[in-house]
Amino acid sequence: MKKNRILIVDDVPDNIKVLQAILSAASYETHYALSGKDAIMLCVEHSFDLILLDIMMPEMDGYEVCKYLKSKDKTKDIPVIFLTAKIDEEAIIKGFETGAQDYVTKPFNTQELIARVNTHLDLKQKNEALKFMNLQLEERVAERTMELADSNKSLEEANHQLLTLEDSKNDFLSLMSTELREPLNGIVGFADMLEYSIKNKTHLRYVKFIKQACEKLIGVSDIALLLSALRFDRYEMKIQGIPAHDIVKESVDKLRPLISERKIKLKISIPKNFIIRGDERLLVICMEKILENAIGNAPSKSEILVGAELQGQNVKIFVQDSGIHFAEGEVNYTFRFFELKKEQDTQNFKRFTPGLVVVKLVMDLHKAKVEVENRSEGGVQVSFLLPQY
Structure with a gap:
């Protein structure tokens, strides 16, 4: 290396x-x-x-x-x-x-120096990856343009595909420029400067909020990179047998700070002998995004149930929360981030998250089914169905 x-x-x-x-x-x-x-x-x-x-x-x-x-x-x-x-x-x-x-x-300070060096090398690698993806996207647009010139019979359909691809590319690049590149440098530098230069406890709490915002931006970057890779078939899957319980446990461990902050009671009811087929990394991300959506929308101090049940030769894994419903029309658009109706009024309902778009793309790669349901007793259930190993 x-x-x-x-x-x-x-x-x-x-x-x-x-x-x-x-x-x-x-x-x-x-x-x-x-x-x-x-x-x-x-x-x-x-x-x-x-x-x-x-x-x-x-x-x-x-x-x-x-x-x-x-x-x-x-x-x-x-x-x-x-x-x-x-x-x-x-x-x-x-x-x-x-x-x-x-x-x-x-x-x-050795630890501080290494931490800062690691942070900026990691950001540099992500920016280079984004530039490389941009070049690939531009090349793909160029290829589609040539296909249009050679195929008069499918001109209308090909034009629609080209516009959809161009819109997706523009949305992706816009997300990067507004949510990552501009704020990250300022947040990282000024947050550290404030932390070392002020003593007021209230102000230090503000610094903590700034750092949390930085972590969120890095998370946005990771989601955007994964979304792009999944949408354009650049991810190589490694299919294997994985205990469903382990997938949930690893996802929960990553979300411990959020669970603690929201004071959520998490109830996990998954038999350890339920083995599913899939790509472990993608399934952990998938479960993490479903849980993150549930935790973020569930009332503080409420309970979230993570369970599993057999359905024929498949395992259904589900997450239930007691939060507010999705808007009626929004359920249909939950997994189509780039097609969400801009005029939709969802002010009083649970909002979609880009994380759920990742869930849908992951399940599509696994040729598996994912569903979002408003529960009659209140709250939402998100579930996906995968074959047993």
Whole structure:
């Protein structure tokens, strides 16, 4: 596996040695420059995945280096983390304005440094994946356009498919630009800066909310990537036998903070000998999204039932909550996120979530059935049917 390449820029050799020791222990490939000009020359000749850049350097300081790198196509997408000797609010804000993604203070805290490096390398990989998907989508649109030119008989149908594909692509890219790219850099950087610079407990609680928003945005990114992969048949399934109880347990473990926050009582009634056929990763995501929808819409301190029953050679897994109903028309559109009627009045009813679109796509891949029902006694039941292994 190829190691991530990190460039350290600092005019103090001892600082470079410390950073190299920390990063090498974490299995990163490190390179260094003792001045801003040397750093720019290295970036022209080589490729790096992340840059740790000292602010205060002679001749050419970190701000100038960062501004130059962000102005060039080859280096503009490399994450830059500033190295600073103290928490200076004006200096840090100036760093963000020149294009830096984050900062760390000297002396370096090993865990903090590795955590920040990991975060920005992960964001960089996701952005690269999004760019790659965009290219694939554009190529697919081009292929469809050529097919239209060659097939007069199916011109009307092919045009409809092309428009649907284009709309889906635009929705996907719009989601990324509004929900991920713009806020993430600001949230990550400023939330950490606030956490280290304020003491007021109320304000610290606000910082917690900001971090939660950041986590939600990362979750949106993951859902969008999965949605795109599923919709365009780029996911390779690994079918195997999986205990239904294990699928539910793994999903519940991921949602413990939300369950605790909402004070939900979760009742699980699934025999451990129920083995289903499917892709484990997708089924865990599927169950997680169904549970997340139920927990988010169920009244605080209420009970949610997760159960399973045999239906012939299949296992039906269901989640029941006691929340409000879906609007009558919305039940029909729950799994068709891109076709939801914009004028639908659902103000007083449970709203659809993009997570349920993932559920439908996962079940389609498994050639399985998924249903949403408004229960007569109140609440909603979401269920899916999979073959026994």
